[in-house]
Amino acid sequence: MPINLYIFVSLALFAIGVIGVLTRRNVIIIFMCIELMLNAVNLLLVAFSKMHLAEMAAKLPGATNNGVDGQLFVFFIMVVAAAEVTVGLAIIVMMYRNVHSVDVNFLNRLKN
Amino acid sequence: MVIVSKNPVYSVIFLILTFFAISGHYLLLNAQFLFIVNLIVYAGAIMVLFLYVLMLINLNADAEPMKNKWLKIAGTVAGGCFLLVMVAALRTVDTKGITAQVGGGDIGLIETLGKTLFSEYVVPFEVSSVLFLSAMVGAVVLGKK
Numbered sequence: 001m002p003i004n005l006y007i008f009v010s011l012a013l014f015a016i017g018v019i020g021v022l023t024r025r026n027v028i029i030i031f032m033c034i035e036l037m038l039n040a041v042n043l044l045l046v047a048f049s050k051m052h053l054a055e056m057a058a059k060l061p062g063a064t065n066n067g068v069d070g071q072l073f074v075f076f077i078m079v080v081a082a083a084e085v086t087v088g089l090a091i092i093v094m095m096y097r098n099v100h101s102v103d104v105n106f107l108n109r110l111k112n
Numbered sequence: 113m114v115i116v117s118k119n120p121v122y123s124v125i126f127l128i129l130t131f132f133a134i135s136g137h138y139l140l141l142n143a144q145f146l147f148i149v150n151l152i153v154y155a156g157a158i159m160v161l162f163l164y165v166l167m168l169i170n171l172n173a174d175a176e177p178m179k180n181k182w183l184k185i186a187g188t189v190a191g192g193c194f195l196l197v198m199v200a201a202l203r204t205v206d207t208k209g210i211t212a213q214v215g216g217g218d219i220g221l222i223e224t225l226g227k228t229l230f231s232e233y234v235v236p237f238e239v240s241s242v243l244f245l246s247a248m249v250g251a252v253v254l255g256k257k
Contacts, residue, residue: 006137011198011202015194015195015198016191018190019188019190022186022187022188022191023188023191026120028162029120029123035127036127039131039154042134046138046143046146047137049143050142050219066219068219068224068228069228071145071146072225072229075145075149076236078149078153078154079240079244080240081154082247083246083247086248086250086251087250089161089162089251090254090255091254092165092169093165093168093169094254
């Protein structure tokens, strides 16, 4: 599979995430768009790791371990995303208890 | 679909669908460990958490007033410009013959990943466990207030 197909799919996913963050007001949907962007990066990392593997295997036939780093990065990104989601959703629930809304516009009273 | 549906529950469902599609890509790329982890962690745990919070705060479908239409258009245009610029920049890059290997290659298997994870990446692994512990404590403390 050509690598630029993966690049364009990931770009489209990332752009959808950016548009969602910029246009929606619901905190939960903004959060989901952030997850979408993280997943676009994950997909690109996996594709690049396999690309690296194919490239290096063509150069030196003994090397079979190239590209493991990329997939481990994806693993760590997933770990960080899970931690982020737990804390963020706890914050959202607390915010809903305070202002009875999940609209980000109500958060501007933070500046006073 | 994730960003245009009015009801947030539909958004979550479409996001789960997207995650399944991404998992399919992982399987095609023979990254089996990441396939399983993506299914369990993302489509399983995180999305259930999102759904649970949505049910907990009991959103109505019209909770989001369509106040500022121009802001929405401006955001869409900005995101579209981002996509356009990135595609235009990457279209000229010479990627002829550079392919991602579909199937084959055993770097995505649990054995290879585990060996590397516990030999070269032990310190980040332990740091991430500490991060998880602190996130757990933080969530409990925030939730109990």
